[in-house]
Amino acid sequence: MAAMEMSEVKKEKFSDDSPKYDHVKKPFWRRYIDSFKPMEESHGPVSGNYKPGDSEKEPLPGGHGPELKRTLKNRHIQMIAFGGAIGTGLFIGSGGVLANGGPASLLIGFILIGTMLFNVVMALGELAVLYPIAGSFSIYSSRFIDPAWGFAMGWNYALQWLVVLPLELTAAAITIKYWTKDIDVGVWITVFLLIVIFINFFGVKGYGEAEFVFSMIKILAVCGFIVLGIVIDVGGGPAQRETHEYLGAKTWSNPGAFNNGFQGFCAVFVTAAFAFGGTEMVGLAAAESENPRKSLPKATKQVFWRISIFYIVTLLLVGLIVPYNHPRLLGSHFDQANNADSDKSAAAPQNKTVEAPSGHDATASPFVIAIDIAGIKILPSIFNGVILVSVMSVGNSAVYGSSRTLCAMARTGQAPRFLGYIDREGRPLFAIILALVLGGLAYISESASSDLVFGWLLAISGLSTIFTWMSICWAHLRFRRAWRVQGHTLDELPFRAAFGVIGSWWGVIFNVLILLAQFYVAVKPIGETATAESFFNAYLAAPIVLVFYIFWKLLKKTPFMVAGKGNPDGFFKTETIDLVTGRRELDLDRILAKERAAHANLPAWRRFYHSLCG
Template sequence: MDDEYELKEVRSVLDHPPLYGETEPTKASLGRRILDSFKRDPNAHVIHATGADGKSYDVEGAVANTAASPLQRKLKGRHLQMIAIGGSIGTGLFVSSGAVLASGGPASVLIAYLLIGCMLYCTVHALGEMSVAFPVAGSFAHFSTRFLDPAWGFAMGWNYALQWLVVLPLEIVAASLTIDFWHADVSAAVWVTIFWLLIVIINLCGVRGYGEAEFVFSVIKVTAVVGFIILGIILDCGGGSEGGYIGGKYWRDPGAFNHGFKGLCSVFVNAAFAFAGTELVGLAAAETANPRKTLPAAVKQVFWRITLFYVVSLTLVGLLVPYTNPHLITASTVDASASPFVIAIRNAGISGLDSVMNVVIMIAVLSVGNASVYGSSRTLAALAEQGQAPGFLAYIDRRGRPLWSILISSAVGALCYLAVSSKEEQAFQWMMAISGLSSIFTWGSICLCHIRFRRAWRVQGHHLDELAFTSQCGVVGSWIGLAFNVLVLIAQFWVGFAPVGYREDSTTDLVENFFSAYLAAPVVLVSYIPYKLWYRTPFMRARDMDLDTGRRDLDVQDLIAQERAEQAAWPTWKKVYNFFC
């Protein structure tokens, strides 16, 4: 859109050049242009999505608002692909994997990450299909309003916003704690301030700034993981300076599993936390120049992320580090010294490389913090556009920034200063509890939305050939993804109610442990039930769903048919490559 506008301006100047003696209008100063960029976008118009009586909900108005959101479409294909490949690689992979290795053993880690990865593969493809067809603001939270129930959309929107709001201070503190790896004497408050300012400045640069930062962060993270995989294979085969051939000896002693089936169940939520952020690809669709071309490629990259960056790297970690390693058990879950990646390098006796890995961990943590501001601000703005949040949060300036939403997200991020308080541990335990299960509810809702969308698509007389991109897993994949999400919720309920080793540890507070593990569920219910009772929102029926507003592929059916005809004539190798990439 911006490129087309600039092209029109150039043509206008060429067609009507200034006459001799005339002067062109004086260009405003840089400071004035910066100040003007914060003014409300003149194209931003929000229709009230609630009735005059305040007790009814206008679904059509909410759909129209999100479809017409003035967010700028400046993300390119390379931005979207790197967000998909490395956008959420952070503490979940590099640090928290150590705690789950100690809890469940290497086989439990491998099984849990594989199952969550398969579930997520189905989920992201379902999200990709809907986001390509409807690249609207709010993405999956909006889809819940549109295809399920406005009350459930309200609950999912706030669930997702709260998840990222509390992740920001968590990640900033984790980044500051990585400095302790070098035994720095500088106060944690100094590092917290530096990292907080850096993340806020990046997000105030607009969606293009976020995209460029994530591109650089993701390149570093991907390079580090690939390098570790190569190093891990060498070390396992006996190439380290200390010790000889390792092979699978740690799977035999101390063993492949720890705490049996319950140990496996305890790994699931941590695995989900590690994958959290993959769905940001769908949220970014509204700010992508050409989602019909770039989003399918980004969605397919999830396959490589799951197999290469998580499964392969964690398999090597399980081969190189026994789950009885004292650093895994005694160190904090946000302490870089607890990272099994760092421990593996230290055990191999490679000097200096552990510091390099710690720098990568710090960058990865900052990357997730950067994504948390983006995810929460865009979700808050979309909720406001749908009449499900205070109206001022829908303020979008001329640079396409949801300004007030970014400021609110940044203000909540200031909770990171709890790192220097005496209540640090308790505060962050409860913030972790809010974010822990949030992704499971989000992913389950995406799968259910896709099932209902496909149902409405068929009932209203449409065919799959009309969609520019369809999920490789189909509706069956969405049913599988939904079932897996429900199973993870059940497993976490059991682990929360009766945690691993609670019989041997008499100091365990079962009530506190349950709510710290399952707090997201009450938050969702408290959001959903009162909203449902107050507005009496309807469950959306397939024949009543709006399948036209916000669609960008209405006028390209001939082009889609032509592209598919060309793809049918491709050689086999190219079809296989296109399937995965």
């Protein structure tokens, strides 16, 4: 009897009508095509999904609908945070900062940005663990600050990554011409675009695996450069051994530690922010993580090590080896055309028909220049390959960041509805397609007006990261106040930012100072006369954010609320902010009590290390 019942169960389980049976029997190509069909509706709270109402009193995630798949593992999250943003900003963009500000400005600027960013990521981690929602940056702004500001932040962040993809595709095509000079740049743009398409159409797991590999390569390259940089600085390079030259800190005295005074120092911050840009991507990944409560705190704390080792140590070594007046650095006032050594540079394309977008010329990489100064012949080619990997990594992240943000905004009524489509594999399909289509702007590099177009594309994304980071800290401050006002305690939070509201205040204030510093550089550019064009090239993102904010206010006819007697908080009142919808329901009392008891038994130095580093 039992055997008959079991047989019936098996028959029912694997009957022709069973989805599992169909999935097994269908060929791979059929299953892949079916994966693009709409995902079935879920029956519980969904990350980043809510139905917009007639008013904006509740711009909160919730409702019902298909959700992004939670397939990112802990190792993916770790690598996204640890090496995801190591790219052209560090390898190439730092050269322009070195030329404009000198090695001391470079080092101080990156340290200040690093301390601020650590607090940004900590604040983001606290919010993302409690509310792991897709498109989290804009959703948090809509939820805790003001829907109009969330709308502006969402489009600000989406535009940032939408314009980065064509820039990175062009940069990759130019970089590869170091090895192949005869093939047209448009061919390589097509090749790299197809690679990005291939990665992103395998869903979030494809993105996670690709970033895992890319980040490993970049981390190994940076660690290798640290060792090499120390050897070069103490005179161990082939060129130094012939001349018995010890570099030490000579570049800090000749030509000097600073360049262009306070103006040069102010010029550091936006480039430094661009170099660190993408670190916040771990917040987007929260919605697709298997266990955000475990993986996100570790990932956010790893930022401390990335800042300390990958940026500060490497840039210190670069500043000790490469003088700020080196003629190959971007921003140098020397005539690069007369530099006889320029032909030795990695990625120096010959007979090319197009120049790389501004700030993406691997010829100007201070890392490559440092290797050339040492007289090492093979490593420039290898490091050029690392730069190529970095460019592809940033391009891959651009599709991920823009598509998830657009999808979340579409599902909150802040973007066209079709962009909220999620297929059976959890891919925001039409948002991905839009990002990839706009990647085709890279083919503009074949036209005579490419420099002008790419210049404006760079201007759109220039300050976007600053606004994003400021809004994350601002949303965290508003959340903490609402949490306290509504009777909650910090012990209820599954993860707390290391420096709490003090860290977020530092993030808000410092980002405002960066905006002021960039405004100063925009009205008084280094080495040129200020014009309307130069101003908007440096500050275009600010009016774009303002236009989006005012547009949503006028469209929804909501008041431009500011702090005052009737509403001391400004924007949303902290007493009425919804802290329940979309919050992860966890058995926190038991779990956190056990974890905190174990933490309290650790030695003081280990408690400090665990709080900051993992």
